[in-house]
Amino acid sequence: MAASLIQHGAIRTTEVKAKELRGFVEKLITVAKKGTLHARRQVISTLNDRLMADDKGEILDKTVVQKLFDEVAPSYSGRQGGYTRIIHLAERRIGDAGRQVMLQLVEPTKAVDNSPATTSRRRARTAQRKALIGKSAKAIPVAKAEVKAEPKAETAPTDAGETKSE
Numbered sequence: 383m384a385a386s387l388i389q390h391g392a393i394r395t396t397e398v399k400a401k402e403l404r405g406f407v408e409k410l411i412t413v414a415k416k417g418t419l420h421a422r423r424q425v426i427s428t429l430n431d432r433l434m435a436d437d438k439g440e441i442l443d444k445t446v447v448q449k450l451f452d453e454v455a456p457s458y459s460g461r462q463g464g465y466t467r468i469i470h471l472a473e474r475r476i477g478d479a480g481r482q483v484m485l486q487l488v489e490p491t492k493a494v495d496n497s498p499a500t501t502s503r504r505r506a507r508t509a510q511r512k513a514l515i516g517k518s519a520k521a522i523p524v525a526k527a528e529v530k531a532e533p534k535a536e537t538a539p540t541d542a543g544e545t546k547s548e
Contacts, residue, residue, distance in 0.1 A: 383395065383399065383403050384403060384406055384407050384410065384429055385429060385430070385432055385446040387403065387407055387466075387485060387487065388407070388410075388446050388449060388450050388454060388487075389434050389446055389449065391486065391487050392484055392485065392486040392487070393484075393485050394471070394482060394483070394484055394485075395482075395483065395485060396475060396480045396481060396482065396483070397468070397470070397480070397481040397482075397483045398480075400468050400483045400485040401468070403485060404466050404468065404485065407465070407466055407487075408463060408464075408465050408466060410425055410428065410429060410450065411450070411454060411455055411458060411465045412463070413425055414450050414451050414454070414455035415455045415456075415458065415459060417451065417455065417456075422447065422451060425447055425450065425451075426447055429446065429447065431445050431446055431447045432445060432446055433445055434446060434449065454487065457490035458490055461490070464488065465487060465488060466485060466486065466487055466488065467485075467486050467488050468483050468484070468485055469483060469484040469486065470482075470483050471483060471484060
């Protein structure tokens with residue numbers, strides 16, 4: 383089933399099988415993202431490699447593992463997991479009425495750009511404030527403040543215990 387998912391990009395199966403297959407395929411893609419010979423051998427030992435055929439039944443030049451390493455894994459290079467998704471279908475399976483789902487590889491996302499257009503308004507505003515503070519601190523030189531000593535008024539201490547009499 384994992385080979386079919388890699389070959390076609392989506393398969394229709396029961397919910398339980400899809401949940402089990404999801405973790406298996408995501409681990410394969412994570413190992414394949416390394417792109418080393420050791421990673422390729424690990425994937426081949428886990429996933430029995432096979433030739434792929436097109437819709438007409440003609441055998442293609444690529445195998446499933448070659449497609450995984452050449453097309454699928456590089457497209458997820460900027461993604462840290464979550465390569466598959468499960469979409470629940472309305473109809474149930476004939477016979478045991480098992481829930482049907484569609485297990486798909488998600489569309490690869492492009493590299494995340496931290497430009498102000500992709501960030502939230504709050505972060506963009508904070509970045510603008512920090513930039514303005516940085517500019518104003520450079521533009522205005524800080525002068526040393528002169529400290530002037532103010533004369534204190536002298537007051538005669540009076541004892542609380544003494545009473546003044548005239």
